[in-house]
Amino acid sequence: MKNRKRMNLAPIKRFSPYLSHFKKEIAFALVSGLIAGGTTVVITAYTGKAVDTMIGKNQVLFSDLCRILTLLAMILVLSVLSQWIIQILGNKIAYVSVANLRKDAFNHLNKLPLSYYDQTSQGNIMSRFTNDLDYVSEACVAIFNTFFSGITIVIVSLFAMFWLSPLLTIVVLIMTPLIFLVSWFVTKASQAQFSKQQQLVGDISGFVSEVVGNQKIVKAFQYESSSQARFEKMNQQLLDWGQKAQFYSSLSNPTSRFIDHIAYIAIGLVGGLLALKGTGNVTIGMISSFTIYASQFSKPFIDLSGITTQLQTALAGLERIFTMMDEPIEAKDEASAVVLSKTKGNVSFEHVFFSYDPSRPLIQDLQLNVTSGQTVAIVGKTGAGKSTLVNLLMRFYDLDSGQILIDRIPIQHYTRDSLRKAFGMVLQDTWLFDGTIKENLTFGNPQATDEEVIACAKSALVHSFITKLPHGYDTVIGSQGLKISEGQRQLLTIARTMISAPPMLILDEATSSVDTLTESKIQEAFLRMMQGKTSFVIAHRLSTIRSADIILVMDAGKIVEMGNHEQLLKNPNGFYSKLYAAQFSENN
Numbered sequence: 050m051k052n053r054k055r056m057n058l059a060p061i062k063r064f065s066p067y068l069s070h071f072k073k074e075i076a077f078a079l080v081s082g083l084i085a086g087g088t089t090v091v092i093t094a095y096t097g098k099a100v101d102t103m104i105g106k107n108q109v110l111f112s113d114l115c116r117i118l119t120l121l122a123m124i125l126v127l128s129v130l131s132q133w134i135i136q137i138l139g140n141k142i143a144y145v146s147v148a149n150l151r152k153d154a155f156n157h158l159n160k161l162p163l164s165y166y167d168q169t170s171q172g173n174i175m176s177r178f179t180n181d182l183d184y185v186s187e188a189c190v191a192i193f194n195t196f197f198s199g200i201t202i203v204i205v206s207l208f209a210m211f212w213l214s215p216l217l218t219i220v221v222l223i224m225t226p227l228i229f230l231v232s233w234f235v236t237k238a239s240q241a242q243f244s245k246q247q248q249l250v251g252d253i254s255g256f257v258s259e260v261v262g263n264q265k266i267v268k269a270f271q272y273e274s275s276s277q278a279r280f281e282k283m284n285q286q287l288l289d290w291g292q293k294a295q296f297y298s299s300l301s302n303p304t305s306r307f308i309d310h311i312a313y314i315a316i317g318l319v320g321g322l323l324a325l326k327g328t329g330n331v332t333i334g335m336i337s338s339f340t341i342y343a344s345q346f347s348k349p350f351i352d353l354s355g356i357t358t359q360l361q362t363a364l365a366g367l368e369r370i371f372t373m374m375d376e377p378i379e380a381k382d383e384a385s386a387v388v389l390s391k392t393k394g395n396v397s398f399e400h401v402f403f404s405y406d407p408s409r410p411l412i413q414d415l416q417l418n419v420t421s422g423q424t425v426a427i428v429g430k431t432g433a434g435k436s437t438l439v440n441l442l443m444r445f446y447d448l449d450s451g452q453i454l455i456d457r458i459p460i461q462h463y464t465r466d467s468l469r470k471a472f473g474m475v476l477q478d479t480w481l482f483d484g485t486i487k488e489n490l491t492f493g494n495p496q497a498t499d500e501e502v503i504a505c506a507k508s509a510l511v512h513s514f515i516t517k518l519p520h521g522y523d524t525v526i527g528s529q530g531l532k533i534s535e536g537q538r539q540l541l542t543i544a545r546t547m548i549s550a551p552p553m554l555i556l557d558e559a560t561s562s563v564d565t566l567t568e569s570k571i572q573e574a575f576l577r578m579m580q581g582k583t584s585f586v587i588a589h590r591l592s593t594i595r596s597a598d599i600i601l602v603m604d605a606g607k608i609v610e611m612g613n614h615e616q617l618l619k620n621p622n623g624f625y626s627k628l629y630a631a632q633f634s635e636n637n
């Protein structure tokens with residue numbers, strides 16, 4: 050059986066509260082729609098009357114004609130004004146309600162747990178906020194504009210036509226479904242091409258951003274010609290579909306005009322016969338009014354046929370955004386949760402079990418006690434679970450069972466914000482935003498004084514670099530400003546963490562892309578920052594590992610060995626000894 054695509058109207062119900070803020074505007078737009086529809090119909094009737102004042106050569110009733118034309122001009126102003134008001138109100142209702150929905154959706158997005166981001170691609174999330182919501186606002190504008198004036202025009206012109214001539218009205222009513230059907234078929238054919246085109250545009254922009262964002266890799270692997278070929282293939286496809294879409298949509302105007310004209314002919318023919326027979330007081334003016342009524346009556350139907358596919362696309366967009374808004378947010382803080390303001394930095398893991406995917410157990414029965422000021426170096430092969438440990442400390446994910454305690458209180462008894470604030474994080478991916486160096490440095494502590502900022506920058510060994518820049522601490526960095534090296538970025542993030550003065554630290558030692566001098570600077574800055582603070586370091590440098598109070602050796606989510614450097618080396622067959630021999634003995 051053919052699988053028919055049905056319109057799912059549930060998203061409209063869900064979207065209606067966003068429209069309900071605009072009751073006044075909707076009422077006003079409906080009144081304006083009534084005026085616009087009414088005046089359009091009256092204008093048509095008076096145009097017919099004006100024609101009837103010009104019966105033939107030397108038979109023009111000038112005074113009547115002038116009176117009708119003056120009246121027509123006044124009604125025309127009213128009609129244009131009311132249509133303009135409808136458009137303004139329609140735009141306002143559409144764009145403000147979609148802006149409110151976008152705000153709520155972003156607010157929800159901010160509260161979603163990391164697991165949602167793990168499962169959903171970035172492009173997918175972004176397209177909901179851009180394309181999908183754009184379709185919704187465009188469809189809203191189109192619907193409001195068609196709806197508010199269209200409905201009244203259809204109703205009033207139908208009454209006017211019946212009042213003038215029921216027989217001619219039947220002719221119009223027979224033609225209207227035909228006009229609607231033809232426009233609907235043409236729109237459907239072109240929209241099918243347009244939506245294929247839209248999807249391909251999305252694919253092309255994804256491809257271009259991937260190639261642009263990975264230019265170094267593209268160049269290093271000489272991917273240019275393959276990427277060019279792939280791009281050209283997509284581009285050609287886009288051109289083909291675009292041309293097809295344009296071909297079908299170019300049919301829309303001539304076909305609906307053609308049927309319109311057939312309707313005119315039918316009205317002229319039937320009207321002429323009636324006039325000749327003297328049936329129903331049909332006049333030439335009335336026939337000319339009727340041709341206009343016929344096109345006014347059918348226009349909203351033609352518009353409607355154009356909107357149905359637009360509406361479908363918008364509904365699909367609404368559904369996607371609401372699906373995202375239905376995703377469960379991070380569990381709220383417990384009602385009795387306290388703020389972790391001053392911590393001594395005692396951290397323990399008690400029988401912690403955790404897995405990202407229940408079918409693949411990861412952290413199993415992890416036990417660890419860290420006392421205030423200790424440095425914990427976490428080492429292990431790739432995929433051992435080092436970053437996972439950090440994710441759990443920050444409560445990015447909740448445990449399957451067991452407890453993590455800070456100062457003997459389970460972390461879920463603290464507010465999430467205060468818990469995360471208690472840790473300063475410096476990861477491999479340095480994050481700096483477009484802005485001045487000072488703004489970047491004080492991001493975590495906007496109240497920091499200039500003296501504090503400078504002291505921390507000195508301690509992070511980045512002050513002299515900053516002062517040599519053209520505008521010192523006010524130098525703008527980022528895409529619009531100065532480009533800085535990876536090592537400098539690292540030092541700036543270290544300074545930023547020092548300025549926000551967190552009681553505990555989570556560090557991921559970057560090993561790549563810096564020269565030896567910068568490397569030793571970063572290491573020194575790290576050590577200064579760690580002084581006296583409980584620190585968890587995903588460690589790659591031998592010196593950090595050797596000087597750590599506790600070395601956690603992880604494998605497949607378990608702590609396989611624990612102790613300090615000397616203790617662990619005592620077991621020559623142990624995991625650490627082997628790791629040490631493999632990775633560090635040369636440097637030693």
Ligand SMILES: Nc1ncnc2c1ncn2[C@@H]1O[C@H](COP(=O)(O)OP(=O)(O)OP(=O)(O)O)[C@@H](O)[C@H]1O
Pocket residue numbers: 167405406411429430431432433434435436437438
């Ligand atoms: N968000 C996630 N969703 C599902 N599985 C994940 C997720 N993050 C990590 N994993 C899996 O959990 C395991 C441990 O990953 P983790 O990132 O903690 O290792 P790691 O020791 O930090 O590795 P590396 O040194 O390579 O960074 C891996 O098998 C990884 O595939």
